[in-house]
Amino acid sequence: MLENLFPPSIAKGLEQLEDIVVRSCGLEFLVAQDAKPEEQPSIVGFEFPRLISLTLSRLPKLRGCYPGRHSVEWPMLRNVVVFHCDSLEIFRSKNESSKETFRNSQLEDTIDGQQPLISIEKVVPNLKKMAVNGKDIIKLCHDQSRPDLFHKIEILHLLCFFQDQSILFPFTFLKRIPNLKTLRVALSDFKELFPFQELDEGCTLTLQKLRSLTLESLGNFECIWNGDSTLHNILENLQHLELRKCSSLIKLAPFTISLRNLKSLERMRIINCESMEEIVANEEDEKGIVAHEIVFERLKFLKLHSLPRLTSFCTGSNFVFNFLALERVIVTQCPMMTTFSPGVIRAPLLKAIFGTKEMDKPRWYDDLNTTIEMLFKEMVNEKEDRKNKGVQEDETEEATTKEENDKKRGGDERVEKSETKVTTKEEEKGEEGAMKKVEVGMWAEENGADEDGKEEGEGKVEETEKKKRGRKVGRRYSSR
Numbered sequence: 001m002l003e004n005l006f007p008p009s010i011a012k013g014l015e016q017l018e019d020i021v022v023r024s025c026g027l028e029f030l031v032a033q034d035a036k037p038e039e040q041p042s043i044v045g046f047e048f049p050r051l052i053s054l055t056l057s058r059l060p061k062l063r064g065c066y067p068g069r070h071s072v073e074w075p076m077l078r079n080v081v082v083f084h085c086d087s088l089e090i091f092r093s094k095n096e097s098s099k100e101t102f103r104n105s106q107l108e109d110t111i112d113g114q115q116p117l118i119s120i121e122k123v124v125p126n127l128k129k130m131a132v133n134g135k136d137i138i139k140l141c142h143d144q145s146r147p148d149l150f151h152k153i154e155i156l157h158l159l160c161f162f163q164d165q166s167i168l169f170p171f172t173f174l175k176r177i178p179n180l181k182t183l184r185v186a187l188s189d190f191k192e193l194f195p196f197q198e199l200d201e202g203c204t205l206t207l208q209k210l211r212s213l214t215l216e217s218l219g220n221f222e223c224i225w226n227g228d229s230t231l232h233n234i235l236e237n238l239q240h241l242e243l244r245k246c247s248s249l250i251k252l253a254p255f256t257i258s259l260r261n262l263k264s265l266e267r268m269r270i271i272n273c274e275s276m277e278e279i280v281a282n283e284e285d286e287k288g289i290v291a292h293e294i295v296f297e298r299l300k301f302l303k304l305h306s307l308p309r310l311t312s313f314c315t316g317s318n319f320v321f322n323f324l325a326l327e328r329v330i331v332t333q334c335p336m337m338t339t340f341s342p343g344v345i346r347a348p349l350l351k352a353i354f355g356t357k358e359m360d361k362p363r364w365y366d367d368l369n370t371t372i373e374m375l376f377k378e379m380v381n382e383k384e385d386r387k388n389k390g391v392q393e394d395e396t397e398e399a400t401t402k403e404e405n406d407k408k409r410g411g412d413e414r415v416e417k418s419e420t421k422v423t424t425k426e427e428e429k430g431e432e433g434a435m436k437k438v439e440v441g442m443w444a445e446e447n448g449a450d451e452d453g454k455e456e457g458e459g460k461v462e463e464t465e466k467k468k469r470g471r472k473v474g475r476r477y478s479s480r
Helices: 094-107 120-126 134-142 201-207 229-235 256-260 368-388 391-446 451-468
Strands: 004-006 019-023 029-031 044-047 053-057 070-073 079-083 129-133 155-159 182-186 192-195 212-216 223-226 240-244 251-253 267-271 278-280 292-296 301-305 319-323 328-332 344-346 353-355 471-473 476-479
Touching: 079 155, 129 134, 134 155, 182 391, 201 229, 212 391, 256 292, 328 368, 353 368
Parallel strands: 004 029, 019 053, 019 476, 044 070, 053 079, 079 129, 129 155, 155 182, 182 212, 192 223, 212 240, 240 267, 251 278, 267 301, 292 319, 301 328, 319 344, 328 353
Antiparallel strands: 471 476
């Protein structure tokens, strides 16, 4: 089992190393303890002069850079991705370090491997990309050492905010990141992203510069924005919007004006949101129908995948949708979607839809609504064909036979125990799968993968890691 990456002698000579990637192993320290620690200086120094990117994920035993007292310098570090390293303290400010040193000197103790991985004052002001857990963001929120601490950050990934930490999105933290362009929020318990009643001018200015927003694996998430509709223009420059596995989200846009202000949106993807019923909320007043026209001037790509309750893009017949730039639409595994929208739809550049199975040939039947209706009929016919061939009966018979065999082998008690183990493994596999999906998204983002390329990302990540696993490759070190 891998416990460290480098012996001290090698770690002190990695002058060309630019990238470190370590995932899913028993790593405890980046650098091993020297064979003769008594011959080492009281503080051991390490420097990675050209290291640009550091990625550490799913390393539950990782405790730090080195087991003893040490200093570490990475002056060129620009990208830090660290999450699910529960034993690791990533950040510590100078004030905290001074207090810890004083406390340890009073107790005649040593830090013994619990030094932070990164100095806030030295490293964070130079970062362009940061992906960290909720507990680490909370620590950064409390650090007021300098006002420009996060001014160079353009890409921010917020991960693993749970109820024992905070279920409120740290929106006030965003105003300290004035140049933020890409925001990804994943694996957290947030119910809402931007509570407008609490947004101030600093937060608004930051969000107006946002170009890409991805929300992934947010089980309790109910809305992106809520409250005062006059503030919905905060995302007017957003170009890419993606939602994955937000199982409690029923509608993307609870207010028509909020969607209308997404003037710059070019790509929208909504995937595996099991409660999603419609994308745009159907709005009516007490006196009758309110007419709405929504113009998507720049939307080129739309993907709706695995949305079992989605009935249409919008259920209201009072909507007029103008998709002036829409060229590619993918609708797959949306078994309740019988029409795109009962209202008026204009999409002059759209000539085909990919549906049923994404690898199938594109379909087109005169217009968007007719094509969706025909895809729905194809899906129904396919189900009927499968039923007539006895596929469902065979599956039921196979499951029944397996259950009877299990009972014969071990009895009801043994079967129950076995099922419990399977459930536990499935839960672990589900969590692991969610983590890997988030990493695939990060890979696609880093490599500029397009809408189709992202689906290939998982395979490419696996292929890349197999080639680089456990060995140095040029200026990159990757281990898994």
